[in-house]
Amino acid sequence: MHKTHWLQIRHRLHQHPELSGSEQATARFIASQLQDLVPDRLYTDIGGHGVAACFDSPNPGATVLFRAELDALPINEINTFAHRSVTPGISHKCGHDGHMTILLSLASYIANNRPERGTVIVLFQPAEETGEGARAIVADPVFSELAPDYCFALHNLPGYPMGQVMIRSGSFNCASRGLTVRLTGKTAHAAYPETGISPASAIAELIQTLPGLAKNITQEELVMLTLIHCKLGEAAFGTSPGEAELLATLRTESDSAMNRLIETVTEHCRAVAQQHSLSISFEWNDIFAASRNDSECADYVARAASEYGQPVQWLDEPFRWSEDFGAISAASRGAMFALGAGETTPQIHNPDYDFPDQLIPTGKDIFAAIYRQLLR
Template sequence: MEALQKSLEKVRKELHQHPEISGEEYETQKKIKAFLTNNASCTIVEVAQTGLVAVFEGKENGKAIMLRADIDALPIQEVNTFQHQSKNKGVSHKCGHDGHTAILLGVANRLTKYPIEKGKVLLLFQPSEENGNGAEMILNDPFFKNTNIDFAFALHNLPGFKKHEIVVKSGTFTSNVKSVAIQLNGKTAHAAEPEKGYNPANAIATILTFAEKESKNLSDSPDFILITPVYVTMGEKAYGVSAGYGEVHFTLRSWDTKLIEEKRKKLEKFLAQLEQKHSLKIEASWFEEFYSNTNDDEAISIIKKSAEKQNLSINEIKTPFKWGEDFGLFTQKYKGAMFGLGAGKNSPALHNPDYDFPDDITMTGVHLFYSIAKEVLDL
């Protein structure tokens, strides 16, 4: 067991040193495939261009369970100076997907050493989670279109929670998220004569105020809605020119897909009014949509039972997480659940430039995932 832990830590740090952003996980895919080839007895299938599925089948027919790990990194410059720091400038594993991948590789090792007797286990190494495209790409892949799945599970490491603690919640686990880029096209003019052009500044200020007024950042409220400005730009650093172009980008988050849709329509109606008032051409582009992870009660029961068998502490939270996770698309289609694995009370937060996945929780994830698989296959 200690040898496996060291092996997983080694591969995790190799992945950390060579991170790749969404859709570009080609070398990551090769590293995962090499580990599986050398350490597991399974069928390896390439899916969604840069993803992989490791298929383990028992001798008898039975249920099929999918366990998923995300494999992409983020466009964040790492500030850590440890030996395994990222070698790819401006890209780093600041969400712990390197750790999630190591956990699933450990499960592959366990399934090889202790094979299943019946049913099927699919270990999905999924690309493009961070931009919200990966789950949809996987579900549209011919392999998954021809594969029946009874249960699907995923975990996410959670800074701020005690190490090894299992965090569960029935129903909504993560938020629905949708992003929008608003482009405002006007007309440049001399800065001394702005009245001869159409400057988007006042419209941008009004849009920002609108977003603040329409938000209700109360996570314990059923009508929680958060509209967060993430990027604003306007004009150029040319001090003789009155700007003629600007952009505002937001993310919208809510527990309720209908509420997000209502706010989308309200925002677009508001933009149409601004277009007339300020003589601008305004276009809104919507992208990076994440569906809420809706955890199935039976799946949660399986997680809790498996965690109890591993003598793990269980934390049943009442309020969902406000971040998005594209595993939600799988829970729209399959019975399943996402749960949390505590990464330490004092760990830097996810997406922070100084975050690093704690290797001492890897085997906890391995054993729990393996136990969940056995639990499902014995149903």
């Protein structure tokens, strides 16, 4: 198909964004596009609104999965171009519209160049932004039927030369999760604070001590704790507070380091709460596993990029940002790579970001070259 077709597809997807877990219309559109390519099998409603098309060969071989994301972000777009979001407060500010278009373009290529052995799967996954989608996909019984041997994904990355491929073996991006700590004491009249139990001193202690705990987990890899938000009592001058809330983001290079950080942080919080006669509870959100690249799969990516003359940068360290593809690559051999989106392109999650259309053929060509290495 002519490149204008894929631009129109990407712009249509950009105009009609949907939040994580609410991607019904996007999934229906993707399924209709895939149906036109006459796959051997088409699955919908996987792990929520996930869609997968399978192209089978009559000969034994590996099963190779390529993945893109369906969801957008709760960000109000400030761009004024014709294909801007028509939904106030929601927009594709991570480039998932571009990732979906790349995968549809790949599916079109595969439909015209069927696998000579094995099976190829194009998977459109819901709810990446919340970290829930990939886990739901893997937990769905359909995933056991798909049973990929290899899996691949990409993510566009502004701030790097257009089309540059960034890859590494081992940890590619970090595990992360959001922590909410709630401390509960007892309110009192502000004139008689001694008659209550205020969490003020405890929350102040946690603000001072929690970030430093990350430094003691390991010196071998990245471990971070970033304070995000704090709330103490209510805006009432006559009342000494009885409740406090502290939010933090935990981030580590590996899942094992994350487990150690969780244990250290929760034990410390409990000890501080006990010292100040407070009850405590924890809530976890936006849970992302670390994404690790299989060395052989990373080599497939590098060879595919080189085939099309795209520069390849082998990274010394993983990216700090998280991506829930780690849940899929933990279930099979896989690799994720970053694709430079231009050094002057606004950053992802910026209100003026827009996926660069020139990356559509680049991403499709790299995926297609990986496909040919494994199944043709």
